[in-house]
Amino acid sequence: MEQSNLAIEPEVLKAIYGQMARIRAVDKAIQAGLSAGKFMFTYWPMTGQECIPATISQLISKDDYMITTYRGIHDQVAKGVDLYGMFAEALGREDGVNKGKGGSPHISDPSSGSMVTTAIVGAGAPIANGLAISAKERGENRVTIVNFGDGATSIGAVHEAMNLAGAWKLPVIFLCQNNEWGEYTPIPVYTSSPNFYGRAEALGFKGVQLDGNDPASFYKGMKEVIEHVRGGNGPVFVEAKTFRMGPHAGVGDNYNVDKDYLKTKKEQAPVAKTRQLLIDAGICSEDELASLEAAAAKEVDDAIAKALESTVTPATETLTDVFANVDDVPRRGHYPSRPAEGDLPSETKTMSMAEAVLDAQHIAMKKNPEVFILGEDVGDPHGGVFGTNKGLQTEFGNTRVRPTPIAEQAIIGAALGSSIAGMSPIAEIMFTDFFGVCIDQVYNHAAKQRYMSGSATHAPMTIRVQAGGGMGGFGAQHSQSMEAWLLHSPGLKVVYPSNPVDAKGLLTSCINDPDPCIMIESMMLLYTLKGEVPVDEYSIPLGVAKVVREGTDVTLISYGWMLNQALAAAEELAKEGISAEVVDLRSLMPIDYHRVLESVKKTGRAIVVHAAVEFCGYGAEIASTINEELWDKLKAPATRIGAAYAPIAYSNAIEFSQVPGSAHIVARAKDVVKS
Amino acid sequence: MSTMLTMPKLEMSMQEGTLAEWVVADGAEVKEGDVIYLLETDKTSREIEAPASGKLVQKAEAGEVYECGTEIGEIV
Ligand SMILES: Cc1ncc(C[n+]2csc(CCOP(=O)(O)OP(=O)(O)O)c2C)c(N)n1
Numbered sequence: 171m172e173q174s175n176l177a178i179e180p181e182v183l184k185a186i187y188g189q190m191a192r193i194r195a196v197d198k199a200i201q202a203g204l205s206a207g208k209f210m211f212t213y214w215p216m217t218g219q220e221c222i223p224a225t226i227s228q229l230i231s232k233d234d235y236m237i238t239t240y241r242g243i244h245d246q247v248a249k250g251v252d253l254y255g256m257f258a259e260a261l262g263r264e265d266g267v268n269k270g271k272g273g274s275p276h277i278s279d280p281s282s283g284s285m286v287t288t289a290i291v292g293a294g295a296p297i298a299n300g301l302a303i304s305a306k307e308r309g310e311n312r313v314t315i316v317n318f319g320d321g322a323t324s325i326g327a328v329h330e331a332m333n334l335a336g337a338w339k340l341p342v343i344f345l346c347q348n349n350e351w352g353e354y355t356p357i358p359v360y361t362s363s364p365n366f367y368g369r370a371e372a373l374g375f376k377g378v379q380l381d382g383n384d385p386a387s388f389y390k391g392m393k394e395v396i397e398h399v400r401g402g403n404g405p406v407f408v409e410a411k412t413f414r415m416g417p418h419a420g421v422g423d424n425y426n427v428d429k430d431y432l433k434t435k436k437e438q439a440p441v442a443k444t445r446q447l448l449i450d451a452g453i454c455s456e457d458e459l460a461s462l463e464a465a466a467a468k469e470v471d472d473a474i475a476k477a478l479e480s481t482v483t484p485a486t487e488t489l490t491d492v493f494a495n496v497d498d499v500p501r502r503g504h505y506p507s508r509p510a511e512g513d514l515p516s517e518t519k520t521m522s523m524a525e526a527v528l529d530a531q532h533i534a535m536k537k538n539p540e541v542f543i544l545g546e547d548v549g550d551p552h553g554g555v556f557g558t559n560k561g562l563q564t565e566f567g568n569t570r571v572r573p574t575p576i577a578e579q580a581i582i583g584a585a586l587g588s589s590i591a592g593m594s595p596i597a598e599i600m601f602t603d604f605f606g607v608c609i610d611q612v613y614n615h616a617a618k619q620r621y622m623s624g625s626a627t628h629a630p631m632t633i634r635v636q637a638g639g640g641m642g643g644f645g646a647q648h649s650q651s652m653e654a655w656l657l658h659s660p661g662l663k664v665v666y667p668s669n670p671v672d673a674k675g676l677l678t679s680c681i682n683d684p685d686p687c688i689m690i691e692s693m694m695l696l697y698t699l700k701g702e703v704p705v706d707e708y709s710i711p712l713g714v715a716k717v718v719r720e721g722t723d724v725t726l727i728s729y730g731w732m733l734n735q736a737l738a739a740a741e742e743l744a745k746e747g748i749s750a751e752v753v754d755l756r757s758l759m760p761i762d763y764h765r766v767l768e769s770v771k772k773t774g775r776a777i778v779v780h781a782a783v784e785f786c787g788y789g790a791e792i793a794s795t796i797n798e799e800l801w802d803k804l805k806a807p808a809t810r811i812g813a814a815y816a817p818i819a820y821s822n823a824i825e826f827s828q829v830p831g832s833a834h835i836v837a838r839a840k841d842v843v844k845s
Numbered sequence: 846m847s848t849m850l851t852m853p854k855l856e857m858s859m860q861e862g863t864l865a866e867w868v869v870a871d872g873a874e875v876k877e878g879d880v881i882y883l884l885e886t887d888k889t890s891r892e893i894e895a896p897a898s899g900k901l902v903q904k905a906e907a908g909e910v911y912e913c914g915t916e917i918g919e920i921v
Contacts, residue, residue: 205894
């Protein structure tokens, strides 16, 4: 027996091969089914990369978290995702692990620890940090492994995530499956880096390069890596060298590769090599392996046959899983009336909006140890650039209030991942304008996680963001109102308070809400507007607008700092004998169409006012709904006023005229009432 | 149980493909995994393997373009 020469226990090698055989059977069955036209879905073959997850499966359990990509079917199989649920998902069926709503590139199966699967290159890495934060804070012994390709090392999200994980010593493994190709482009074309693992060292943590096609050495290397990470020594970056034998998508060979090179790579491919090793070392007989492979093939065939019988997920499922409550999904003709907040606690204190925000966070953090804050400069003594977290780091410590690197994707991803694990993070992004650098984490991941996973997972996170504008002098990149971007991304709840009382109550609702919520805080209001704010905890329910001034001739609908312009305009209009009702939306999503329509039914006229660009803005949406619903009751068409179609100018003269102010509102209201 | 062979959709962008050549004669026995025909798309030419073992029944002429989903043969 040559067994003594093996660098791995025979039983382990056999178990690894058992997983390889399952992966191989899945790959073969998919390719055969696609080739025969038995089913159709987009497949990104992982042929040649089987050894990596098969080996790791012997070192982790379902309690460890995993994130992978569209190409990660091998990762899913080895992690223990039920094959029936996986195939049903790939086929878009009701019995899919995610109700057929995510498909194979978006599998999310907490029961096996396969938490998130993304089709956005590199985007899993920031989310992995969040899962790792939850494990670390809860004192769990889990590691989080995030798989991605070599191509993903070029994208900012991976760099941001690596840097954050290093800074916070998170128990996360960045597993780069280096298969030599990024889609149709090979390595030397897209980077001059001699390797990828070296980047970890540059960021101050451990990086290793392992042969991902050799089970014995990979097992040994990964064992050390996992022990290191589990032992609390911080992250590790693993560059697992392998080869993608298939095309980027579809079936068959990697046709971009030189034929001779492919032939050599095929000879080195791990499945056949490992099989031969088991025989040569006398660990398994041919019969044993054949029956193991037959069992794998049968498991796969049964799963596919059953999956093909599951019902295609019907269109009646369209709006479920967008939010926890389907009533929150806006749709024509459905305008639920949600109960308002009722009486608030009676004891009050004069607070600015910044103090009200701080108070809401303070109460939430005292009440729930899983509420934590992360963002740039959020620590003391500053407590955030706008001081909305002052004193919280001192009171709750460095893990509950986490100043971050200047890396918005890493911030949102960390919040998202921890929320998927059930924590209640509050991520602060300084200016709404900075959504541009992290919008992928917001609209592709936080917004869609519930939907793509068929509610197997969801993201109860809060993002607080400050909006400049209206004050003058902040220029084109610090003054924008980006709410329409957010509102056009199904799955995000958005609130925009106009006063300190609402700010505290809305933020409390956001923190406790099961869906991702974004609170936009007007910089202008944070310090200037004071109010009598109840000192105890209270919530302002999401999706409940408020009539803040009653009137009979026209309804002004607004939110945020512009609401105060609308109120000033109403005051002016009153002097001229026009009675304006002012509705503060408070929540932009869910929207309270019920109260909006009730008001306009009474006045017969409506103007929506916002600081955001008018063209394709939220006002157009609301005005259109009012016109459709109340056509026969309107005295004039509902309309909207927003900013001119131009970046915000630095010149005060331009800014104050391009964004509506009370004078614009008065003028428009007079036109509307006259008409 | 027979297995229908249709023009596969191998990539998101694929709408049609050319059945370039039958490698196995009509009526011949094939084993699962044997190459049975050559498929050409705008990107590449590929060998398509038999998804099952049995007798190949050709139902479409080689050298022609077929839309994805068109039945081109059967393994009985
Ligand atoms: C952000 C983003 N850019 C581009 C794409 C298109 N795309 C899909 S896969 C892929 C290649 C990724 O290569 P790599 O990271 O090496 O992973 P592999 O596919 O080899 O597993 C690209 C560019 C994408 N999905 N997401």
